[in-house]
Amino acid sequence: MELELSLGDSPAPVKATIAPTPVLIPTCMGDEEDLELVLGVRATRRDEQDDQTTCTQSSEEAMEGEEDETRPHGEAPVESLSFPLFVSSAETGSANSEMCTRGFDVNTRPADGGAEAGRPSSPSSMQEASTRQQVADQEAADDEDNGGGGARKKLRLSKEQSSFLEDSFKEHSTLTPKQKSDLANRLNLRPRQVEVWFQNRRARTKLKQTEVDCEHLKRCCERLTRENRRLQREVAELRGALRTTTSSYPPLYGLHHLPAAAGTVFRVCPSCEHSKVVAAAASESFSPRVFAGGGAPAAITATAAVPSPGAGSPPSSSAALFGARRPHFGPFAAAVIPPVLRRQPSATS
């Protein structure tokens, strides 16, 4: 299964297959916080249509839906729902009763069926066109009955309708025409209502995911800020320690600006004067021979001999330091950091 998370601003619809079951995105916040979110946005719509009905079938279903309009509202109870089969008859037994108690006849598919119910994807006959015209006329008449002033009614879906739509959304975040018509028939809603519900549901899911992502980024930012402050404190401490030790040790070129970790070895390239920090064995300890002068390896001598950066001028050249012969000790020379400069293992890390 594939899922491509989009936070919007996607220039083009992102195709992605969707898990048949709710996808749980463990958004780790770092603080033992596991957020659970059902995702289903941008599931492949057209890919799912490979097994859907043809346009002719859709038309037939539309016609069938129009036939359904003639039946009383109670003849398509929620009990007859079979998709997505999450709602048992017992659970939905109160659907109609709640409809009655809430008095939301407005939620049931109107007798005209609405224009959406009869909107075939490919009109194929004059009879169908005629039917659609009748539907449109009836809807227009109903609009006038509703006040005609353009005041749209706010329909509230019943608990059972919403839960069934939710279950369907978990199965498929997008609808094929067949699924839409099936849901509309079984929930006694207009296909347009089902379509709008899924659109709004996808928008809500996306909004929630955006909020979760924003919170995650905020926590990451706070964590990085704390880490940055801690590292800056360490740098300040190391610089202070370095200043206190420069009186007893010759200055190490390039070390004043570098925090040293435990067991760290600075390798200084004598030619380009670039320093490089490499990890050294933890057991490696400060060796007095580094600054002891006689007997010290040439590389260490050269490193210790370079002036401090505060002097404003890097070592003039190896030739100046060693005469005409440039000492050969490889591309980099190693200087072991004295123990006093070594950074203590951080308690936080």
Added chain:
DNA sequence: TTCCCGCCCCAGTTACATCA
């Protein structure tokens, strides 16, 4: 290949119902 049409989705918005 191009154009047109129908369909669908999305982002944004509006308007209504509900609740504190």
Added chain:
DNA sequence: TTGATGTAACTGGGGCGGGA
């Protein structure tokens, strides 16, 4: 009564597929 909130419904723009 009123403001906040949730959400159904609408609008406009754009992408995609199919047919002429």
